[in-house]
Amino acid sequence: MYRYDEFDARFVNERVAQFRRQVKRRLAGELTEDQFRPLRLMNGLYLQLHAYMLRVNVPYGTLSSKQMRKFAHIARTYDRNFGHFTTRQNIQYNWIKLEETPDILQHLADVEVTAIQSSGNCVRNITADQYAGRAKDELADPRVYCEVLRQYSFLHPEFSYLPRKFKIAVTGSPNDRAAVAVHDIGLRMHKNQQGEIGFEVLVGGGLGRTPYIGQTIRKWLAPEHLLSYVEAILRVYNMLGRRDNIHKARIKIIVNQMGIDKYRELVDKEWEATKDGALKVPEEEIRRINAYFAPPQYERLGDATDLLQRQRAADRAFDRWARGNVVEHKVPGYAIVNVSLKAPGKAPGDITADKMDAVADLADRYSFGEIRVSHRQNLVLVDVKQADLHALWRELTALELATPNLGLLSDIICCPGLDFCSLANARSIPIAQDISQAFTDLDELQKIGQFTINISGCMNACGHHHVGHIGILGVDKRGEEFFQLTLGGSSDQHASLGDRLGPGLPQADVPAAIRKIVDTYLVIRQHNERFLDTYRRVGIEPFKGAVYGSETQAA
Amino acid sequence: MIIANRLADGVVVFLDPGEKWDPSIDSGQLIDGDTEAERLLAVAKRHEAECRVVDPTLIEVEIQNGQPRPTAMREAIRAFGPTVRTDLTEV
Numbered sequence: 090m091y092r093y094d095e096f097d098a099r100f101v102n103e104r105v106a107q108f109r110r111q112v113k114r115r116l117a118g119e120l121t122e123d124q125f126r127p128l129r130l131m132n133g134l135y136l137q138l139h140a141y142m143l144r145v146n147v148p149y150g151t152l153s154s155k156q157m158r159k160f161a162h163i164a165r166t167y168d169r170n171f172g173h174f175t176t177r178q179n180i181q182y183n184w185i186k187l188e189e190t191p192d193i194l195q196h197l198a199d200v201e202v203t204a205i206q207s208s209g210n211c212v213r214n215i216t217a218d219q220y221a222g223r224a225k226d227e228l229a230d231p232r233v234y235c236e237v238l239r240q241y242s243f244l245h246p247e248f249s250y251l252p253r254k255f256k257i258a259v260t261g262s263p264n265d266r267a268a269v270a271v272h273d274i275g276l277r278m279h280k281n282q283q284g285e286i287g288f289e290v291l292v293g294g295g296l297g298r299t300p301y302i303g304q305t306i307r308k309w310l311a312p313e314h315l316l317s318y319v320e321a322i323l324r325v326y327n328m329l330g331r332r333d334n335i336h337k338a339r340i341k342i343i344v345n346q347m348g349i350d351k352y353r354e355l356v357d358k359e360w361e362a363t364k365d366g367a368l369k370v371p372e373e374e375i376r377r378i379n380a381y382f383a384p385p386q387y388e389r390l391g392d393a394t395d396l397l398q399r400q401r402a403a404d405r406a407f408d409r410w411a412r413g414n415v416v417e418h419k420v421p422g423y424a425i426v427n428v429s430l431k432a433p434g435k436a437p438g439d440i441t442a443d444k445m446d447a448v449a450d451l452a453d454r455y456s457f458g459e460i461r462v463s464h465r466q467n468l469v470l471v472d473v474k475q476a477d478l479h480a481l482w483r484e485l486t487a488l489e490l491a492t493p494n495l496g497l498l499s500d501i502i503c504c505p506g507l508d509f510c511s512l513a514n515a516r517s518i519p520i521a522q523d524i525s526q527a528f529t530d531l532d533e534l535q536k537i538g539q540f541t542i543n544i545s546g547c548m549n550a551c552g553h554h555h556v557g558h559i560g561i562l563g564v565d566k567r568g569e570e571f572f573q574l575t576l577g578g579s580s581d582q583h584a585s586l587g588d589r590l591g592p593g594l595p596q597a598d599v600p601a602a603i604r605k606i607v608d609t610y611l612v613i614r615q616h617n618e619r620f621l622d623t624y625r626r627v628g629i630e631p632f633k634g635a636v637y638g639s640e641t642q643a644a
Numbered sequence: 645m646i647i648a649n650r651l652a653d654g655v656v657v658f659l660d661p662g663e664k665w666d667p668s669i670d671s672g673q674l675i676d677g678d679t680e681a682e683r684l685l686a687v688a689k690r691h692e693a694e695c696r697v698v699d700p701t702l703i704e705v706e707i708q709n710g711q712p713r714p715t716a717m718r719e720a721i722r723a724f725g726p727t728v729r730t731d732l733t734e735v
Binding site: 140188189518519 | 649653692715726
């Protein structure tokens, strides 16, 4: 994985020292809150319901065991013994003190981790597929390009005060696990006719109050032009994006207002002037950074499928977990293991300091010391020997990190909601807990099949509810919490936004509504199709009728 | 009652009868009437300018079983901690 060189280390340490001075000035009253706020946001520090909240970057979702142990240390020493992994592959702490933040940032800098630009009106953490570099269906590892973009965008003086936040995601696989279609810029790897790897560039995707699927601004971009082209997009956005209304300030607004063709025209005009200039990314630079992502020293192993079959036949629970949470690796004899943070009744994405240490330990013993964070709020160990799967599973089970529900109904994505977030209108975690506890039968979960539920506590949609097969949005109606359901969303390469099912439901009615939707699906599905496919085939009416009743239905 | 976050550590605090800030809602000054509310909010804003607290606001509370309780869920969560991790109200 990427290691800081001298420049990076100095840069990050200077940034911590600078922030330490800024905090001192704030506490001494030399900076007002209005002056200080953008500065602390650019270091990932929010003021939330309970205290300050610190969001720490996990660049493209890749962590070393050392860094995970540091996360545990921060949770233990400066917070309340747990952290929350987010839908942008970051980690959040909820009880941070401003006066301790410089020390925390120094601790993080010591293990090459930062919170720089995890918030603020700038380019945020650049996310990737959690199986990057290991998936069988991948063209190439997207993380090298994420790192190129990260180095480019960190404290870029021209783009430090964009009209609003800017989010970029990259997928190296045609099976998009990084939700690129709902990012400000999405990059999809493709090969051109000469077989060369490049990017389809999507622009103007996003969720929140006004969701949009990203549109293709360029069908194929050579990697050497990645920075100059992204810069052209950013520059046009920086100049034309609205600054008068926070709800109309994202790039998706102007792209959809003027149309993709016009936006492309403006970008191409800008790009003509710069494409062969200083931002051309030399081949050797890509190779240099790529070297950091070199795969580990794999052993030459045969495929261990026979052994696995025997183990799975002997142990039903292991079989379930292997079927659900283990994914094929591109190297024979190895496997990708999903570590579930979705045990029934738990807050999705939360993990205690002790368990962070335990996962770090497992990573060292089973997976070359590397851990991935998925935007679906689970962790991943990407280089586990097939022969070790059973032993690893036993250890994960003891830690309650082996719930075999990956991609199933109880693998819920959920924002922190009103329990933690000052933006929220309603609590989201209790809904996730209620639903996961209503669907604990593992056979049933498997029978229902691929099913995503996304829950957001407000219209900012940090839970990505628009792109859940079922999306749940918490709203406040005259001081009471209600929950609006949407159906048919998807964040993959066939992305779609969910359709509103009907009026908001009180909290107590939500699990029953999910049950009715599931029951309806099971009756009308054909050939074991996924819920999403049934929905796309039959539309919303059967589900609307099931949840809200209809005049034609018998009582 | 007036609620705010302490600047240095972000802790949720309530303006008490001595015009100091206390993390316990039980110690908060109950405010009756607009005049008193205006006066105390001005005091709180001064404290904000003095960099002791951030974002002081006037919130509605009611007395339940002898204890003050914010009427809005959001403020109740700030006063008593998240509803989902009741072990976290204690440091």
